[in-house]
Amino acid sequence: MKEFDAIIIGFGKGGKTLATELAQHDWKVAMIERSDKMYGGTCINIGCIPTKALIHQAELATLKKGLSFEERKADYRKAIAFKNNVTDKLRQKNYDNLAGNPNITVYTGEGQFVSPEIVRVTTKEETFELTAKHIFINTGAETVIPPISGIQDNPKVFTSTTIMELEELPRQLIIVGGGYIGLEFASMYASFGAEVTVLEGFSALIPREDRDIAANVQEVLEKKGIRFILNANVQSVTNGEKEATLTYKDTASGELNTLQADAILLATGRKPNTESLNLKAAGVEVNERGAIIVDEYLKTTTPHIRAIGDVKGGLQFTYVSLDDYRIIREDLFGNRDRATTNREPISYSVFIEPPLSRIGMNEEEARKKNLNFKVNKFTVSSIPRVHTIGKTEGMLKAIIDADTKKILGCTLFCPESSEIINIVAIAMKTGQDYTFLRDFIFTHPSMSESFNDLFRFKL
Structure with a gap:
């Protein structure tokens, strides 16, 4: 049996970043990934990166007018090839970053708990066992397949x-x-x-x-x-x-x-990917949705085993997984000032056209909390910048607490919303009054200058 300081099951964002961090502290780390097509995790291979690469190619396709469907099919094939090239390069880069580290050993195989300290690894060639004092589960999530007649193994x-x-x-x-x-x-x-x-x-x-x-x-x-x-x-x-x-x-x-x-x-929908881990043998409990139960420092019901990213449920975003790594880093080597209980609010974006982004409460949630709040909203067409880029559809909406002057939430359905929502996030995270964005000097013409008007409230 091979002994390591840490075993990480799953080559996703939080796990791979943690592996490098631990290696820098001279920990011997075993990284287990069951598929050679998933080095780097969901985001790089089947999530954020490939979908956003295709979305960008799709936006370019809309600029081509009057094409036949056969011509559009040809463009689509080129887009798929472009996406594959991007993911192949990033996958290899991620593998090399870990496999080239003398303190990290990458195993391509399926990991399964034998006991709270032992993980069995099954590769194409052999089966063996590893042990470590610290084990991290980073196996992500998988698509929920509904019980619909005729969909199993259906090529369409x-x-x-x-x-x-x-x-x-x-x-x-x-x-x-x-x-x-x-x-x-x-x-x-x-x-x-x-x-x-x-x-x-x-x-x-x-x-x-x-x-x-x-x-x-x-x-x-x-x-x-x-x-x-x-x-x-x-x-x-x-x-x-x-x-x-x-x-x-x-x-x-x-x-x-x-x-x-x-x-x-x-x-x-998606569900935590835990079925093949044999968590019962490790004493790791899951909730009714199959997500691993963790505390504010991501410790499971077996404290030396932690869960990172989508496998623990909640918001399924790469940047949340990365913050999970930061929580563990500070708990192991820092002053324990990071925890899941103090990282709200978290923004998110949906990459439709235009993108939809949000942070904090919406109006309905503020109403249910019986808060004294104010709402301001307007259509995208009133922003000068959108006329320069020819994208004039959508709307912006902000909610503030009328008593404290703090920003409760913001929803942006507009061009570049995935970028400018971070400005609102910074204002909220640092405890700024809404007047901070109302009076801020933004460049012109830009999407961000719309905050001067969006946060112009009358109290």
Whole structure:
């Protein structure tokens, strides 16, 4: 049995950064990754990087007018090749960064607990056991596959991972799920030239957002040609010679309806990837959603075992996983001043066109808390910058506490929102009054100068 100072199961953002940190402290580290296609984790291989690379290519595709569908298919194939080149390079770079470190040993195989201190590794060639005083679980999340008849092993049914390997642009695409992932893919494939239909089981899209924001998002995406069907409970999928037929039930009327498409994308959520870890042998408990239970320093119910990133549930973002690394770093080598309890608020972005970004409370949440709050909002078309780039759709919305003058939340559905939301995040994190953004001197013309007006409240 080989002994290490630390074992990390999963080559994701938080785990790989932690491995380098531990190695700098002369710890001997074992990094276990079950797939040679996942060095670097979800973000680099099947998440943020490839999707954003394709979204950028899709935006470029919208600039080409009058193309035939065959020409758009050719552009799509080039986009897939571009995406593959980007991910291949980053995957290799991530592997080399760890494998080239003398204090880190990378094992390509599946890790499974034998006991709280021992992990069995099964590679293509052999099975062996490792032991360490510190073990970190960084296995991420996987797509939830709903119990729909006809989708198992169906070549016309894809997940958000497998559809990015599809080299032929589908003429008709059905997306099952109107959440953030579904909307990102809907926006992207519509920009490439596919006819996109989104099926949502609930009566409204993106329920976490205020209804005025959600309505504006739906309106803008419908202008791109995306069709939305709400209250749609998918019953089955059957394949014909060229197309798949999807049957869904309208839960409002009880009617059964059918749709045809070349491809069907399941965007039905993600769940923590824990099933093969044998956590019971390690004494590591999970909650009702299968997420590993951790304390504010990411310790599991077996304290020398910690969980990093998506596997512990909560917000599934690469930058949250990176902050998990910082929490562990400070707990092991610093003054323990970082914890999950003090990192709010956290912003997020949905990369539709234009992108949707938010931080803090929305209006409905502020109302439920019975706060004395003020709301300000306006359409994107009033911002000078959007006219210089020809992107005039969307809206901005801010909420402040009328008693404390602090910013409660902000939602930006506008060009460059994924960048400028960080300005609001900094203001909130440093405890600034809303007047800080109201009176700040921004460059002109820029999207950020819109905060001068967005935070102009009358108290």
